[in-house]
Amino acid sequence: MKLGAIYSKEKTTFTLFSPVADSVFVIFYDKGNDSAETGRLEMMRTEGELCGIFSATAEGNLDGVYYTYEVHTSDGIFCSHDPYARACGVNGHRSMVIDLSKTDPDGFADEDRPKLADPMSMVITEVSIADVSAGASAHSMYPGKFKAFTEDKTLSYFKDMGVTHLQLMPSYDFASIDESDSLKEQYNWGYDPYNYNVPEGSYSTDPFNGAVRVREYKEMVHSIHEAGLGVIMDVVYNHTFNVHDSCFYKTAGNYFYRMLDAAKYSDASACGNEIASEKPMVRKYIIDSLCYWASEYHIDGFRFDLMGVLDIETLNEARKALLKINPDIIMYGEGWTGGESTLPESERGMKINAPRTPGIGMFSDDIRDAVKGHVFYMDELGFVNGAADRGEELKQAVTCAKWAKSPMQSINYLSCHDNYTLWDRFIISNSHESEEMRIRMNKLAAAILFTAQGIPFFLHGEEFARTKISEADGAPVENSYCSPLSVNAIDYDRAEQFSDLKAYYKGLIALRRAHKSFYLDTVDEIKKSVHFMDDMPDGVVAYTIDNDTEKVFVAYNAGKNKITIKLADALWEVLADEASAGDKALYTIKDQAIIPGVSCLVAVCKC
Numbered sequence: 001m002k003l004g005a006i007y008s009k010e011k012t013t014f015t016l017f018s019p020v021a022d023s024v025f026v027i028f029y030d031k032g033n034d035s036a037e038t039g040r041l042e043m044m045r046t047e048g049e050l051c052g053i054f055s056a057t058a059e060g061n062l063d064g065v066y067y068t069y070e071v072h073t074s075d076g077i078f079c080s081h082d083p084y085a086r087a088c089g090v091n092g093h094r095s096m097v098i099d100l101s102k103t104d105p106d107g108f109a110d111e112d113r114p115k116l117a118d119p120m121s122m123v124i125t126e127v128s129i130a131d132v133s134a135g136a137s138a139h140s141m142y143p144g145k146f147k148a149f150t151e152d153k154t155l156s157y158f159k160d161m162g163v164t165h166l167q168l169m170p171s172y173d174f175a176s177i178d179e180s181d182s183l184k185e186q187y188n189w190g191y192d193p194y195n196y197n198v199p200e201g202s203y204s205t206d207p208f209n210g211a212v213r214v215r216e217y218k219e220m221v222h223s224i225h226e227a228g229l230g231v232i233m234d235v236v237y238n239h240t241f242n243v244h245d246s247c248f249y250k251t252a253g254n255y256f257y258r259m260l261d262a263a264k265y266s267d268a269s270a271c272g273n274e275i276a277s278e279k280p281m282v283r284k285y286i287i288d289s290l291c292y293w294a295s296e297y298h299i300d301g302f303r304f305d306l307m308g309v310l311d312i313e314t315l316n317e318a319r320k321a322l323l324k325i326n327p328d329i330i331m332y333g334e335g336w337t338g339g340e341s342t343l344p345e346s347e348r349g350m351k352i353n354a355p356r357t358p359g360i361g362m363f364s365d366d367i368r369d370a371v372k373g374h375v376f377y378m379d380e381l382g383f384v385n386g387a388a389d390r391g392e393e394l395k396q397a398v399t400c401a402k403w404a405k406s407p408m409q410s411i412n413y414l415s416c417h418d419n420y421t422l423w424d425r426f427i428i429s430n431s432h433e434s435e436e437m438r439i440r441m442n443k444l445a446a447a448i449l450f451t452a453q454g455i456p457f458f459l460h461g462e463e464f465a466r467t468k469i470s471e472a473d474g475a476p477v478e479n480s481y482c483s484p485l486s487v488n489a490i491d492y493d494r495a496e497q498f499s500d501l502k503a504y505y506k507g508l509i510a511l512r513r514a515h516k517s518f519y520l521d522t523v524d525e526i527k528k529s530v531h532f533m534d535d536m537p538d539g540v541v542a543y544t545i546d547n548d549t550e551k552v553f554v555a556y557n558a559g560k561n562k563i564t565i566k567l568a569d570a571l572w573e574v575l576a577d578e579a580s581a582g583d584k585a586l587y588t589i590k591d592q593a594i595i596p597g598v599s600c601l602v603a604v605c606k607c
Helices: 127-134 144-150 153-161 210-226 247-251 280-294 314-324 353-357 365-372 388-398 422-429 433-453 493-497 499-514 523-529
Strands: 004-007 011-017 021-028 038-045 051-060 067-073 076-079 122-126 164-170 173-175 193-198 230-235 301-304 329-333 362-365 410-413 456-461 530-532 540-546 551-557 565-577 589-597 599-605
Touching: 021 051, 038 164, 067 247, 076 247, 122 127, 122 314, 127 144, 144 153, 153 499, 173 410, 193 210, 193 280, 210 230, 230 456, 230 499, 280 314, 314 353, 362 365, 365 388, 365 410, 365 433, 388 433, 388 540, 422 433, 433 456, 433 499, 433 551, 433 599, 456 499, 493 499, 499 565, 523 530, 530 565, 551 565, 551 589, 589 599
Parallel strands: 122 164, 122 456, 164 230, 230 301, 301 329, 329 362, 362 410, 410 456
Antiparallel strands: 004 011, 011 051, 021 038, 021 067, 038 051, 067 076, 173 193, 530 540, 540 551, 551 599, 565 589, 565 599
16 A cells, blocks of 8 residues: 555545544645645545555645645644655645656666676765765855765766765755755754655755755766766664654654653664554555655665664565665665664664674674774774784674674774764874874775775765864864764865875775675685684784685784785785775785785785
């Protein structure tokens, strides 16, 4: 059964799930805000297996007509936007009927989605629509808008870096930005969902016209695809912005939420509530929403915020449905919760349950913390910046040995939008070191990321020492979710300032994608191919990858002194050292490798 406003030129059928309602009306308006009711239509309760379904049909062409639901319950009368809305007015309070076929840009319907010859060769970078284009150094014609991604200079940067996929931070309609005031300085990451199936209005050029944001989102996706890049959407199905202003609560009471008792909400999201994904109509909602984005907007994959709040069955059923739309669909998320949940741990989409969610990846906080230190405790250092004894932990992380059923499930990263950037972490934890030494630490960390088995992911700007410095006190900001653009916007001038570091990231990406040894397909293949060298000093991890196609030597030296490691009696082409990296040989070595302090060396045997 399709829910929401199902449009045709001849009629529109409105269908709502409202198990708490005694009666429901569709209220019509000619504008998305500040206009009076122009009509109403009573919805009839339908008979059948699904209880609480109300439906009504309005004759004629309603394209562009705005509407809300008026839900009459024993607790009162609630006015709500449509949970299944495909378009809306400014700030999302009124939903809009839309002829979606009129919103397709030229060539969109028949476009060829980018497809990798080997899905394991993915390289993902996380971007914010605002951060990428709203800063002065971006010189965008459309600062902070979807349309910034239709500009060649925006996309050419990512193509030049060699990444394969852009993970967009929340781009559905979220609650924290007043879309009606474009002159007001506002910022939010957007992890506060309001309309799950509608693009965010503040990222459009006209948030008052419900069709504009839809078309411009499609234009963005189409342009990214034409550049040969995939689009991964950050989705937040674990909670709503609040409870009592949510369309879920207004139309279905507490049905969509997990409860501790009749009045208290479970809070595994650490945002005041959590979604009860295991309930049939909630599961249907999540799956329908994902399939809508994948089919209507051609989204290539989904990143799930706090995926541990969602139940395993919903995730697996969602994957089955999405694979029918796109056999190459990408799914991964945070395999943890933000707090305790009423959902049993055995049913959660967490790392510990990864074997039960085949094909769905999870972020590896193991490699993150092993490389740079504990994400929350700045005095707990990592392998590259002072904790030489974390070598064994690092070995497990780079070989996906702890929890992943397959290397595809391990999404490896050093920093993301959450917490301190990688560079700011080094500023805090290694303030006594010189900038030159911190750059060496950054290079070594990146070398580990891009030579580790699994899928590499990095925060856009990490490649040129992205920093988030508060104007108030000059200190790095850990949680910049509502900090101003002066903190969050990408400063592309740093790409020039740290051009050597940027070139190193670019070279590592090229190196990785040129050598299948760095993205083996199975855990068994990793166990068979990766051989760690014994008797290495603290702070040194060295290994070979030996398979049917090549033999690769990799060494990470986190110590301050250079080391020498004996190699097989053969000629080796060095692809990465302390200064440079790439898919072409820098020079050759024989018999032994000399690795300077705080650096990496990667070489391929010319056996």
